[in-house]
Amino acid sequence: xxxxxxxxxxxxxxxxPGRIMVKNGLIESIEAIEGSFGxxxxxxxxxxxxxxxxxxxxxxxxxxxxxxxxxxxxxxxPHEIANxxxxxxxxxxxxxxxxxxxxxxxGAPSCVPATSFETAGAALDVDDVxxxxxxxxxxxxxxxxxxxxVLHKDPEVxxxxxxxxxxxxxxDGHAPGLRGNEARAYSNAGISTDxxxxxxPEALDKxxxxxxxxxxxxxxxxxxxxxxxLLSEYPDQIMFCSxxxxxxxxxxxxxxxxxxxxxxxGIDLFRILKAACLxxxxxxxxxxxxxxxxxxxxFIVVKDLDHFEVIQTYINGQLVAENGQTLIExxxxxxxxxxxxxxNLLRHLL
Ligand SMILES: [Zn+2]
Numbered sequence: 001x002x003x004x005x006x007x008x009x010x011x012x013x014x015x016x017p018g019r020i021m022v023k024n025g026l027i028e029s030i031e032a033i034e035g036s037f038g039x040x041x042x043x044x045x046x047x048x049x050x051x052x053x054x055x056x057x058x059x060x061x062x063x064x065x066x067x068x069x070x071x072x073x074x075x076x077x078p079h080e081i082a083n084x085x086x087x088x089x090x091x092x093x094x095x096x097x098x099x100x101x102x103x104x105x106x107g108a109p110s111c112v113p114a115t116s117f118e119t120a121g122a123a124l125d126v127d128d129v130x131x132x133x134x135x136x137x138x139x140x141x142x143x144x145x146x147x148x149x150v151l152h153k154d155p156e157v158x159x160x161x162x163x164x165x166x167x168x169x170x171x172d173g174h175a176p177g178l179r180g181n182e183a184r185a186y187s188n189a190g191i192s193t194d195x196x197x198x199x200x201p202e203a204l205d206k207x208x209x210x211x212x213x214x215x216x217x218x219x220x221x222x223x224x225x226x227x228x229x230l231l232s233e234y235p236d237q238i239m240f241c242s243x244x245x246x247x248x249x250x251x252x253x254x255x256x257x258x259x260x261x262x263x264x265x266g267i268d269l270f271r272i273l274k275a276a277c278l279x280x281x282x283x284x285x286x287x288x289x290x291x292x293x294x295x296x297x298x299f300i301v302v303k304d305l306d307h308f309e310v311i312q313t314y315i316n317g318q319l320v321a322e323n324g325q326t327l328i329e330x331x332x333x334x335x336x337x338x339x340x341x342x343x344n345l346l347r348h349l350l
Contacts, residue, residue, distance in 0.1 A: 001317070004033065005301060007291070008042035010273045015040070022297040025316035029293055040305055042273060043291045044072025044298045044313060045255035048214050048280040049143075049172070049195045049241035052093065052104075053080035056247050059093055060331040063102030065247070067321040067328060069254040070300040070310040073103035073288045075241075075280055077142035077172070082109040085336050086122030087132070092336045094137045099331045101315045103288050103298070107142030107172060108132035110160050114145055126156055130163045139284050140164065143174035143195070150189045151182060161190050170284060179205050187211050193283070195241050198223050200230060207234050212283055215275070217258055218242035219249045228262055235271035239279045256308040263306045 007018040007030065017035045021028040052062050052074070059076075066074070081089035090106070097104035108129050113120035124132075132138050141164035144150060149157035164171050175186050176196035187209040195214035197203035198221070203213045207230065215231070217224040221243060231238050240258045255276050262272040281288045289295035297317035303309040313321040320327050 003041065003301070004035070005037045005039045005041040008040055008273065008305070009291070010043065010270055010278055011290075013270045020291075020297075020299070022314075022317040025297055025318070027289065027291065027293055027295050027297050030291070038303075039311060040302050041291070041299055042302065043277040043281075043289065044300050044315070045070050045259070045276050046073040046075065046103075046239075046280040046286070046288060047071060047242055047245075047255055048075045048239035048284075049193075049216070049243055050074050050076055050218070050245055051080050051243065052076050052078070054219070054244035054246065055250050057250075058331075058333050059097035059102075059104055060100045060328075060333075062250070063097075063100045063104075064326040064328045064330065065250045066254055067102065067313045067315070068310065068324055068326050069256045070302065070308065070313055070321075071254045071256075072298045072300070072313065072315050073105060073280070073286060075105050075107070075139070075284055075286070077107045077109060079109040079112060079114075079142060081336075082112045082122065082124055083114070083118075084121040086112075086124065087128055088336060089122070090132060092334070094135075096331070096334065100328050101318050101320050102328070103286065103315065105139045105284060105286050106137060107140045108138050108164070110141050110143065110157075110171075111145045126159045126163070129160045133163050133167055133169060138169070139286065140169045141171045143172045144191055145174040147173075147175040147178060147182075147186055150186055150191065158189075165190055173211065177202065184209055193239075195243060196221075197227060199226055203227050203230055207237055210237075212237050212239060212279070214239045214241040215258070216241050216243045218244045219246035220244040224258060224261065228265055228267065231262065231267055231271050231275055235268075235274050236279065238275045239283070240275050256310060259308050260306060269305055 078093040112124040173191040173194040193212045215227045289298035301312040
């Protein structure tokens with residue numbers, strides 16, 4: 001198939017009328033043509049940190065909603081399901097994600113349970129984390145919440161980080177409020193991102209250490225207003241994420257909304273698109289196309305470059321959403337967990 005429109009080349013910072021030839025799910029060629037078009041073609045959006053579980057949906061249903069807004073990929077920590085179902089839960093997320101044309105990129109949860117004071121349903125030890133990291137579907141070690149453990153070089157924490165480093169997989173951070181020398185020690189331990197910054201000075205500390213900052217705007221935490229101005233100065237170190245995205249808010253919009261808000265603030269379009277499309281793919285080495293010859297044919301067609309209203313979404317050359325409608329079929333969910341209500345206890349309480 002081929003498709004024509006105004007092609008947005010984010011890296012070169014140019015927009016030109018062109019034709020894209022797609023063959024076997026890949027971009028075979030892109031050529032400049034004569035003509036004028038009312039629509040734009042650009043790489044799809046990636047949510048660089050979102051717990052699929054917070055949408056209350058299984059991955060295949062999350063994908064059905066996300067593609068409508070031009071999202072083609074997520075970087076996702078299956079931390080919540082791991083806390084309940086352990087390794088089986090993580091396997092479920094990977095398996096169910098594969099049933100739909102969408103690019104889920106799961107991490108190995110680093111902190112299950114999150115603290116020793118938690119009554120979790122399961123725990124993942126160093127061996128479990130190592131086993132997960134060896135899987136090709138697992139792209140990174142996910143949010144290292146135990147930052148005191150990193151600062152005090154807790155042996156188990158260090159072993160998990162080293163396991164990821166041996167495999168060349170990035171280690172995600174989670175260090176709210178960490179500044180100065182402590183932030184430096186955390187970054188020196190090999191942790192390359194943080195999505196927990198809630199003030200610009202804190203994010204600046206981490207950016208100056210070379211860390212990537214994920215600007216988070218989800219159903220729970222909202223840091224967009226505090227951090228967005230940093231994108232002008234650090235366009236290669238910033239990404240967009242939701243962290244937690246409830247189903248009603250996923251239905252309303254996704255990373256496309258953050259792009260529109262950034263445009264409204266007067267931030268340069270190409271810097272915005274670096275954060276929304278390019279930076280996550282490069283940092284996590286994702287198998288997501290960036291509109292180059294030979295890439296997977298993952299791209300979107302939008303009406304304009306200020307509201308990013310999505311006309312079409314393509315993943316591996318397949319049309320997966322059009323004019324607000326998902327074209328991904330619902331899948332049979334399978335069951336990994338049941339609520340087990342003890343009738344005697346309930347009767348007692350009533
Ligand atoms: Zn998170």
